[in-house]
Amino acid sequence: MPRRRNDNMTEQIERVEATERAERSGYDARAAQQRWQAFWAADQTFVPADDGSTERRYVLDMFPYPSGDLHMGHAEAFVMGDVVARYLKLKGFDVLHPIGWDSFGLPAENAAIERNAHPAEWTYANIETQATSFRRYGLSFDWSRRLHTSDPEYYRWTQWLFLRFRERGLAYRKASYVNWCPRDQTVLANEQVIAGLCERCGSVVTKRLLTQWYFKITDYAQRLLDDMDDLVDGWPERVLTMQRNWIGRSEGAYVDFKIDNRTEPVRVFTTRPDTLYGATFFVIAPDAPLAAEVVSDAQRAAFEEYLEQTKHETEIERQSMERPKTGVFLGVHATNPVNGEKIPVYTADYVLAEYGTGAIMAVPAHDQRDLDFALAFGLPVREVVATGGPDAATSGMATPGDGSYINSDILNGLTDKEAGIRAITAKLEAEGVGEGAVTFRLRDWLLSRQRYWGCPIPIIHCDRCGEVPVPDDQLPVELPYLTGTDLAPKGTSPLAAATDWVNVECPQCGGPAKRDSDTMDTFVDSSWYFFRYCSPNDQDGPFDPEDVRRWMPVTQYVGGVEHAILHLLYMRFFTKVLHDMGMVDFVEPMRRLLNQGQVINQGKAMSKSLGNGVDLGVQIDAFGVDAVRLTVVFAGPPEEDIDWADLSPAGSLRFLQRAYRLADQVSSAPGVPPSDGDLSLRRETHRLLADIEQSIARQRFNVAVARIMELVNATRKAMDTSAGPADPAVREAVEVVSIALSLVAPYVAEEMWERLGHAPSVAKASWPTVDQGLLATESVTCVVQIQGKVRGRVQVSPEISEDDLRSVALADESVVRALGGRDVAKVIIRAPKLVSIVVR
Helix, strand or coil: CHHHHHHHHHHHHHHHHHHHHHHHHCCCHHHHHHHHHHHHHHHCCCCCCCCCCCCEEEEEECCCCCCCCCCHHHHHHHHHHHHHHHHHHHCCCEEECEEEECCCCHHHHHHHHHHCCCHHHHHHHHHHHHHHHHHHCCCCCEEEEEEECCCHHHHHHHHHHHHHHHHCCCEEEEEEEEEEECCCCEEECHHHEECCEECCCCCECEEEEEEEEEECHHHHHHHHHHHHHHCCCCCCHHHHHHHHHHHCEEEEEEEEEEECCCCCCEEEEECCHHHHHHCCEEEECCCCHHHHHHCCHHHHHHHHHHHHHHHCCCHHHHHCCCCCCCCEEEEEEEECCCCCCEEEEEECCCCCCCCCCCEEEECHHHCHHHHHHHHHHCCCCCCCEECCCCCHHHHCCCCCCCCEECCCHHHCCCCCHHHHHHHHHHHHHHHCCEEEEEEECCCCEECEECCCCCCECCEEEECCCEEEECCHHHCCCCCCCCCHHHHCCCCCCHHHHCHHHHEEECCCCCCEEEECCCEECHHHHCCCHHHHCCCCCCCCCCCCHHHHHHHCCECEEECCHHHCCCHHHHHHHHHHHHHHCCCCCCCCCECCEECCCCEEECCEECCCCCCCCCCHHHHHHHHCHHHHHHHHHHCCCCCCCEEHHHCCHHHHHHHHHHHHHHHHHCCCCCCCCHHHCCHHHHHHHHHHHHHHHHHHHCCCHHHHHHHHHHHHHHHHHHHHCCCCCCCHHHHHHHHHHHHHHCCCCHHHHHHHHHHCCCCCCHHHCCCCCCCHHHCCCCCEEEEEEECCEEEEEEEECCCCCHHHHHHHHHHCHHHHHHHCCCCEEEEEEECCCEEEEEEC
């Protein structure tokens, strides 16, 4: 603990020193922040014109959840998008950069239970807190388009979209075993279960049989894969890889097995139909309805006991390779369609109900989990692909590789796996017991939630009419007013107990009916919000297609990689459906994606329990917004984690004060032609300006900051030595600093721009144009080596030929002395920067 006390003391000293330096420099960060926040709001600086006068660009940050005030993670995530938005505006584009809140969700409901209040109280109070902090943080948002997903004006259209999806067969209800969080008392989608635990609270997830609503995202699985080709140049490869793996396309065949006492055959999918002759038993997931259907009376009690045991196991536990295999014989047999062999049917927890049909053919010689089960239950192991490896039954190691087919009738002697798959698939199809197929790991999106603070599902359940959609003119179906203990988890949705709300007349027959008492997964809200920003006040639909056509797709999207297989997949699905509905004319909503890293402290994620949290507000109070923003951006590439313990906002503040003093000291008039100024400084200014542009284009904002720092140092040197404050080149350089600095430190930049004699705002300035003529280098230094050691340096033209460079190098006095009359065996030339001489 002494180290932490010393760190705290050092930080306090830095804060005092920072305040003293700011006072000496004449720059008052607090006053500047208040002044320019007020100016931007009154001037509507960041409200796009949307009049077609310039090309449009749309920059979007993943909207925040209002869990409290902004933290260091927000500081990094939102400054990255702000750099892009400000840069595009300076480049002359009409930029849309909106803000809103993903304001439904479980934390608000839990807070309401603890406080005996309504979730809206906590939610909207936190939104106002965050909104104040966002304004303070100098973000270039268009506040006129602000939205909250918990507003009835918003979720009216979430419900409208649900009904349109249902009309297209993409929203449906079914009974199935679902992921259940026993603490939060609600259902979780597969994507919300991390290592067998609830992603929200960390509780062990169990299974429960419920009738739930689903979106049929699987109908779009292939398109979600194919359209990734359009994202390769704009999205991080790791996100695309995660989505490809999650969708999980597999090619193989469906195979039909007849089971005792069942008329319809059971269809299973396999990627290796060529190994069918090695299938020696059949396995059904215990929680698949098929298991309860086919089990014999004699084995039913044992099966039901095993099923109860399985319900308490996590998916991770069930899939573990290290765990001993368990199961129960179901008392029936299946018939292998390629050889007529009767094989026993078991239920085992290593097979999952939600994948495929919940049943598999087991080929123990060539699948490790099947082999482990076969050895545990004394089942036959038949090798059908001779790989040259040890015998699976005796070694305990399955051989999944390629080899020569054996014990496989028509395949015997073949060595080509693809040929084997084709031959067996053709046999299955010819005999009507199977067919070639493609399947996906992706499951349909489970969207029902047994909680209150979410979008109500606009369906009414009538005993006579069945599922009845709420008519469009009755939308939104608003939430009833519930507070405190009325919201506590009870295993069903709190809405089910709101009798005045849930009991209604059926819109079709007028008879007694009940509203659907579940609410939607909040990822539904966030799957279309970016469309709503284009026309946030539209009363006739979720958005105006013409508004969306003008602004979208989004130019740059910014957010965390943790959303790769949740939000980022769901929003792509929504967009494709809207395209098929004729509402949008594109299939991918985001052209480019930037994933920011995490802000950690002392090598670990910030946590109250670890005592290593950093309060963003405290940092801003001590060093100012600009210093914090600059520190975050300068720390490293956006996608990398940064450790706050290694950073120095005090150092950032010192730099900003140096930059500010430059503007205070420039004495030439605005508009003076720079062409008569110091040529050396002009060359350096335009060289660094070109580097800044290239760095921003590559999203290396930290490098851009480094180049701005170089330019500040070069300008200070010129002012203090050759050029002086009246030199037009000095003004040019300081104006470039002010404009470039506005991307990361907008308050200081505004102050500098004003002191340079310009009308506000620097955000409305034009990005300076690089003078290509000033980038040409008059001469470069060529290093001359002899036997690998540097023996001379010569100044030469960048365009010098190899022959001329050879002559110049060999004639240099220092090189002649170093050669000492020795014969030159070879001269290697890398014009214009290197000559390497080899002597005999």
